[in-house]
Amino acid sequence: MARRVLILVEGASNMLRYVQAAQHHGLHPIILSANPTQYEYLASESVEIIRVDTNSIDALIHECSRLDAIYDIAGITSAMELTYATVGKLCRHFELPGPNPESIERCCDKFVQRQLLAGVGIPIPAYRLAANATDVERSAAEIGLPVIVKPAAGSGSRGVRLCSSLDELAEHTTYLLGGKHIWRSSPRILVEEFALGPHYWTEIMGDEVIGAGTCGFGPPPHFVYHQYVFPAPLTDAEHELIADVSLSCLRALGLGWGPTNIEFRWTKRGPVVIEVNPRLSGAPVPEVVQAACGVDLLTEHIKLVIGDQWNLCRSQSQTGAARFLVADRDGVLDWIDGVSRAAAIPGVVQVKLYVEPKRPIVRKGDERDCIGHVVAASPTPARTQAILQRATDLIDWSITSFPARGEH
Template identity: 25%
Template sequence: MQTIVFIGSNKSGTSREALSISTTMGYYTVLLTNRREFIKQEKEFTEVHQMVYVENLMDKEMIFSIINNLEEGRKQICAVISFIDPFVSFAARISKKLGLFQMSTDALAFMEEKTRFREHLKSLPVSPKFTIFHGKHSIQHFVEENQRQLPLILKSPISNGSKDVLLVETYSELKEGLDYLNKKFPSIPILIEEYLIGTQYLIEVIVKDGQISIVAVIEQEVLNGDRFIITGYCYPAVVENETLEELQIAVESIIQALELENGTCHLEMRLIEGKWKLIEINPRMSGGAMNRIIQEGTGINLIKETLKLYLGQDPYLEATKRTHVYAKFLTVSSRGRLIKVTGKTKALNYDGVKEVYVKPRKGAILTKPYSLGDRYAYVIASADTPEQAKEIALIASKEIKFYLEPF
């Protein structure tokens, strides 16, 4: 039986949706997970044919042992995939060892570690100014040397989903931020970047045999604060043709410099005084509701086309429709235990609303947003114009209310 093995998954979003699509495509779907609660909730994963608990998903010997058992059970392994950091390049290396379709493992690994890709791309005009702080150095001395560069962005090189990404604007914030990250990641250097003010865009890319395809360009709206939480996505981004052409050139220069011949990635870039600057790059498609946003706007099921790529097939990326889509993500302003959520049905009944999703269950502890994982619901709407799509999503989202017990 033709089989796809997935290394890791979240409870919802792109990685979970990939499991369902794999099964819909006719593959025997195996999930390797390090989350014990998933094993307890296995019956809820109806799209998964087999789930296996693996304490360390980077344990190569264990992964190969499981794959060997699957093959002895007459399962033909067609692909080993991960949509989860930091397992993307690891899964690609497993695939390579098995003689499956070869992804660009080195390029994927570069994208998983932020200091490495910054160093690798530093000669490109899209790269912002940056420096690296090593824990063995004096924080006080570093702050005194770099305070004139404020405001700055501090990042853990292994962060994802806006976790451990800090905006620091003062001498004391820089010192406190470095101290916080240094204690949290004592053996990992800290990436410090210039703070760039401008509209931010997300770019979804698939590369097959060196052919670079920009699937979607989406404008992002960032929640006010110092954690860069994205609460709005507008597809397609309203950008002049000349600016889009410059974006195409910038993206191609990044992909070529990384030597990505086969793989997917999403980039976050800002337009600064007419020039594109690279904020982030990750070796997978974006998580959350990204697949639904793109599918509503273009008809392209990007997860399905990504799976086809990993299977060695040619992805089909021609849009079958062109619609404006807006996704509004919801957060809460204080910490508490969830009593109930109301308004989902009302929100779904608005004309133009395509999906309403509420993530947490009753009894869950909710908090104000520190990462993208602290977004607790979303509303996706489509319309003939970007203004209409946004208006529908915003009005419908106001129907959703979280009732919290202080915790």
């Protein structure tokens, strides 16, 4: 009998957990990647990694057909937004459960997403599409400063900035169009109204809203996540409203299979949709959700992918939260200490580092500024925050700044 395999097309921060969840489910994980060296950290996990051009659907079909002759392919998925539409096409080709690729592509184009949401009356910020510096300046004048300026495609807050003055607007436009930002297609910039209010997100599987969380960012003009809390401190009526808007987004975008996460700002108009992401949230959100309510989003996603019965029933009711360890300067990480002591505190669920000592750190004003996280859970929000504070206070590190230009 052929071995059952789960094919993972590229990955992100959740790749290790996808691999482990697949193995726990009796599946042999196989990763298809254009750059297998990025998964060297999985060497001890008995995972097969195959080099293939993951931007080419023909190359992927050819490789999956070869594997199909050797194994029993139980499912194909991805932990990465950039390849999720391609996964949908692969699933369709091999007659496996998967997302609608056309819906994923529309959703990943933030301008098209905005148009579709606006078309059915879902509250969103005012927005304009720009292709050059003149367009950006005109759009900002029409909307009114401050504005959010960001690429029309991408994730992880890369290239996203709050611009409060014409100088900041010109500086960030130059950054985006001047060769520093990596574009996967022709440059297209979204200029958006800055929606003021607390930030929330909903976690969805299929057409079921699992719950809503809240998050906080570091100082502007960047949007570097500093903390997640789940569930958010919302009234029943507020939770029902945010869930209803979430389901309206799924209908407007043709989603409703697999995981989705939706970001909001709660403004004077109520919940305003900032972004719909047709994928599972990156780490440590699944860990926070599982710590809070007992639902393992990755495992349930895998069950969906391979056609098994999935289960979103809550097994506990706690407040889960994560706090990020954020680099305070550019330079070389000399040392980081206190991780084991922090992990030993009752209520701490996970302490994870993203970088090792002696590695260079260059802050980008996005997710790459984070060097690790701590996840905790307890019966009350206040206690969870106290646990997180105690744990993060124990972790310390030293970064030696890079020499100034001209120094030796």
